[in-house]
Amino acid sequence: MAIIETHDLTRKFGNLTAVDHVSLSVKEEEIFGFLGPNGAGKTTAINMLTTLLRPNEGSATVAGFDVVKEANKVRSTIGLVPQDLTVDEDLTGMENMVLQARLYHVPMSKAKPRISEVLGLLGLTKAAKRKVETYSGGMRKRLELGAGLIHYPKVLFLDEPTLGLDVQTRVAMWDYIRKLRDEQKITIFLTTHYMEEADTLSDRIAIIDHGKIIAQGTPYELKESLGGDIIEITPYEENQDLKEILTSLSAVKEVKNAGNVYRLKVINGEETLPRIMEKICANNIKIRKVSLIEPSLDQVFLEYTGRTIRETESGQEDVWRMRRYLRRVRG
Amino acid sequence: MIDEVLALTTREIKKWFKNPFLLFMMIIQPIIWLGLFGKALNLTGLVNIDTSGLPPEVTQQFPQLINQALNSLFGTEDYFTFMAAGMLSTIVLFTAMFSGMSVVWDRRLGFLNKLLVAPIRRESIILAKMSSSVLRGLFQALLVFSIAFAFGLQLGNSFGIFDFLGIFFALFLLSLGLSSMFLAITIRIRSHETVIAVANLLNLPLIFTSSALFPIRQMPDWLQAVAQFNPVTYASDSVRTFVLHSQAGIDIATVAANFQFLIAFAAIFTIIGLMLAQRGLSKN
Numbered sequence: 001m002a003i004i005e006t007h008d009l010t011r012k013f014g015n016l017t018a019v020d021h022v023s024l025s026v027k028e029e030e031i032f033g034f035l036g037p038n039g040a041g042k043t044t045a046i047n048m049l050t051t052l053l054r055p056n057e058g059s060a061t062v063a064g065f066d067v068v069k070e071a072n073k074v075r076s077t078i079g080l081v082p083q084d085l086t087v088d089e090d091l092t093g094m095e096n097m098v099l100q101a102r103l104y105h106v107p108m109s110k111a112k113p114r115i116s117e118v119l120g121l122l123g124l125t126k127a128a129k130r131k132v133e134t135y136s137g138g139m140r141k142r143l144e145l146g147a148g149l150i151h152y153p154k155v156l157f158l159d160e161p162t163l164g165l166d167v168q169t170r171v172a173m174w175d176y177i178r179k180l181r182d183e184q185k186i187t188i189f190l191t192t193h194y195m196e197e198a199d200t201l202s203d204r205i206a207i208i209d210h211g212k213i214i215a216q217g218t219p220y221e222l223k224e225s226l227g228g229d230i231i232e233i234t235p236y237e238e239n240q241d242l243k244e245i246l247t248s249l250s251a252v253k254e255v256k257n258a259g260n261v262y263r264l265k266v267i268n269g270e271e272t273l274p275r276i277m278e279k280i281c282a283n284n285i286k287i288r289k290v291s292l293i294e295p296s297l298d299q300v301f302l303e304y305t306g307r308t309i310r311e312t313e314s315g316q317e318d319v320w321r322m323r324r325y326l327r328r329v330r331g
Numbered sequence: 332m333i334d335e336v337l338a339l340t341t342r343e344i345k346k347w348f349k350n351p352f353l354l355f356m357m358i359i360q361p362i363i364w365l366g367l368f369g370k371a372l373n374l375t376g377l378v379n380i381d382t383s384g385l386p387p388e389v390t391q392q393f394p395q396l397i398n399q400a401l402n403s404l405f406g407t408e409d410y411f412t413f414m415a416a417g418m419l420s421t422i423v424l425f426t427a428m429f430s431g432m433s434v435v436w437d438r439r440l441g442f443l444n445k446l447l448v449a450p451i452r453r454e455s456i457i458l459a460k461m462s463s464s465v466l467r468g469l470f471q472a473l474l475v476f477s478i479a480f481a482f483g484l485q486l487g488n489s490f491g492i493f494d495f496l497g498i499f500f501a502l503f504l505l506s507l508g509l510s511s512m513f514l515a516i517t518i519r520i521r522s523h524e525t526v527i528a529v530a531n532l533l534n535l536p537l538i539f540t541s542s543a544l545f546p547i548r549q550m551p552d553w554l555q556a557v558a559q560f561n562p563v564t565y566a567s568d569s570v571r572t573f574v575l576h577s578q579a580g581i582d583i584a585t586v587a588a589n590f591q592f593l594i595a596f597a598a599i600f601t602i603i604g605l606m607l608a609q610r611g612l613s614k615n
Contacts (some may be wrong), residue, residue: 050448052613076450084441090346102338103449131349147445 003028003155003187004049008058009054011044018044020211021058025188026155026204030182033202034191035297041211043083046159049189050080063154076104079148083159083233085140092245093143094128097150104151110151118146122176139167142176148300149184156180158190162197170194174201195297207301214304223295227253227302229269230293231276233262236286245283249276312330335451339459343433344466361422361475365415365482368544404546407485407575415479416571417543422475422561424503424537425470428530429510430464434612435526447612450585457514457608462599464510465503472502482505487576493575497586501569504593505562511600518611520603562596565589 004026011019019041026032034042047053049060051071059066065073067256087096094115101111119125122142123324132140141161161177162170179203181188192198198205199219205224207215215222221244238260246255246264251272254265266272280287293299339515347353352454405413437443446456476498489493513533517526540554541563547555558564569589570582 052444052447072450075448076446080445080448082441082444084444086441086445088342088442090349091342095342095345097343099338102334103451105334105450174470270550 002026003308004032004060004062004189005160006049006058006060007052009045009048009055010057010062011041011053012056013049015212019048019055022208022211022213023058024206024216026187026211028187029070029181029185030203031160031177031188031190031201033198034189034208035198035205035301036191037193037196038136039112040193040208042193042208044158044211045208046080046157046189046191050157051075063311065076076151079137079153079156081141081148081150081156081158081161083163085144087140087143087147090131092129092131092137093124096132096143096147097128098121100147101150101194105152114152114331116239118149118170123144132149135171138165138172141165141169141173145176145180149180152184153186155187155189158188160191160193162192162194177201199297203296207297209301209305213301219297220301222297226295228265229275229295230265231264231266231269231297232289232291233264233276233280233287234260234289235262239285242280242285245279245285246276249279251275251284252280259321332452334610336458336462339446339456340462340466343459343463343503345365346462347467357471358474361418361471361478364418364422364450365411365479366574367476368414368418380432405544405548406571409483409485410576411479411483412485413546414544415475415482415484416574417473417541417567418479418540419475419498419502419542420566421538421572422570423506423566424509424534424563426468426471427506428513428534428611429526430460430513430521431529432523432526433463434460434518435523438521441451453608454456454605455602455611456612459606460514461507461510462539464514465506466604468506469502469508470498474504482575486574489576489580490574491509491576494576498570498579498585501566501590502592504597505566508562508593508597508600510525511597511604515600515604515607518607537561537563540564542571543574562593565592565596569593 002025004024005022007023008021009019009023010021013115022041022045031179033319034045036042044053047138048055049067051067051074054068059068061067062074062249065077067074068083068187086101087093091099095114098108098118099110101115103109106114116125122145124139124142124146127135127139131141145158145161158177166172174197177188180186190201190288202219202236204218206213216223217225222236233242233246242262243255243257246252246262249272251267253267254327256263263326264276266276273290274284275288338367401407401410407413434443437446443456447453449551513530516529519528520529540557541547541561543563547558547564550558564590569586572586572589
């Protein structure tokens with residue numbers, strides 16, 4: 001059964017269509033990855049699903065409730081862990097959790113055990129009495145995650161859950177997210193621009209670019225859809241015959257060249273590569289570089305858009321430092 | 332809904348008490364104001380003019396004359412008492428001016444989004460901002476009152492608990508009205524610089540077109556007309572009436588008129604603030 005369903009969901013900002021007729025459905029208790037480069041419309045989509053923004057067109061239901069007409073019912077069934085750190089730095093971890101519980105009308109008798117359960121699950125029991133100011137980036141994100149869980153939501157929305165975290169912390173975060181799904185039996189909808197995050201974490205993925213869904217499926221299906229492995233060959237000098245020679249091989253399904261770089265789609269790359277090399281040698285063509293690229297979501301994205309996902313990690317830490325600084329200065 | 336407002340107000344108050352520097356500033360600021368402004372402008376000091384060239388019959392009359400003049404001007408011989416009473420309204424104004432600031436911060440830090448996805452009423456968010464601003468203003472006013480007392484505020488000889496409550500009721504209404512007004516003005520603003528600019532633009536006119544620091548009777552007619560619409564005037568006058576409560580009693584009709592204005596002011600802006608909550612807080 002689908003717990004999230006959207007039909008032609010659209011949101012415009014002036015002339016820009018941030019989300020363009022997006023239709024998708026998310027099954028119960030799955031981790032659904034929404035993958036796309038920065039500015040593709042992921043956050044706008046999440047903002048509509050969590051009732052923060054109204055769609056201009058189309059509709060969406062979460063847990064059976066319409067996000068526009070039954071906004072308050074949607075709100076009480078979901079948890080949102082936004083991109084920004086929204087826990088209050090001036091309060092302790094525990095105080096943040098209690099505030100969250102009160103905002104979701106969880107009675108204190110129920111909230112107390114739930115808070116200790118969630119804090120335990122996320123390894124924050126010891127830090128609970130400390131001001132959030134003293135937490136590391138990873139701890140803050142975990143607390144944020146915990147805050148989204150207090151009211152037993154059916155769906156948890158995670159907007160870029162590991163943005164700006166270092167590699168070890170990111171891997172630890174993935175473990176926590178999997179643990180949540182397994183132990184709490186909730187559906188997780190996450191956005192990310194990290195390929196490997198979408199790949200290792202999600203049961204199913206939708207790839208979004210310029211507001212449109214360009215591919216949907218399990219990571220395996222998406223990679224399969226590439227129709228094999230990719231081999232890139234760069235000869236020393238451009239050769240008119242090379243394309244024909246390569247195409248004549250039965251294992252080679254497709255050859256595209258961008259200038260001097262030949263991009264081959266092949267079946268079973270590891271075994272085909274030696275055959276290709278033999279053939280090229282037999283024709284006396286000198287090769288500068290050969291690479292065998294295993295199918296990855298990066299390749300899927302490249303295949304559908306002709307671009308790779310832009311990596312924009314730098315500067316995030318600076319932004320956070322500035323925010324922390326500004327908050328302390330506030331009067 | 333009450334629990335929502337309580338939870339959010341508790342958050343604001345907790346944040347405030349966890350900031351020792353802020354608390355220190357809150358105590359030191361009124362001391363500076365009262366000390367510098369109140370004592371530097373101590374008009375009673377005018378008595379110490381050089382009178383050596385005048386015959387003693389005249390100089391003997393001098394203090395009395397000046398006291399009479401001060402009394403007719405300020406309603407008391409002590410300008411410090413007059414000013415300190417007005418300072419209570421001024422400090423409430425200063426606190427209320429920045430009621431919108433925390434909305435800007437909550438918006439910037441994403442905390443507002445967290446509130447907007449929670450199943451709570453939008454009005455609760457605004458009410459919590461109002462109530463924390465009012466509590467803060469009243470706490471500041473209580474500090475100023477205590478400090479002024481220590482500095483030599485002369486209470487009228489019939490001053491009692493009801494006068495004290497009256498003072499704080501007037502300040503409560505002023506604070507509620509002003510906090511709501513500034514919240515309503517700044518609710519859509521996204522930068523704190525703009526909030527500061529708005530506050531600075533409005534604060535001096537509000538103080539100087541009121542009776543907070545100087546009686547309006549001495550103002551030109553047009554300024555008096557403006558002062559008639561300034562809530563700070565009504566609050567200052569009410570506070571002063573209670574502070575100076577003497578055996579002569581209080582003019583109930585004037586007090587009632589003052590409160591009438593203050594209640595209307597607070598009610599109108601609270602309603603406007605709540606009406607703006609739904610649209611003003613949401614994204615786009």
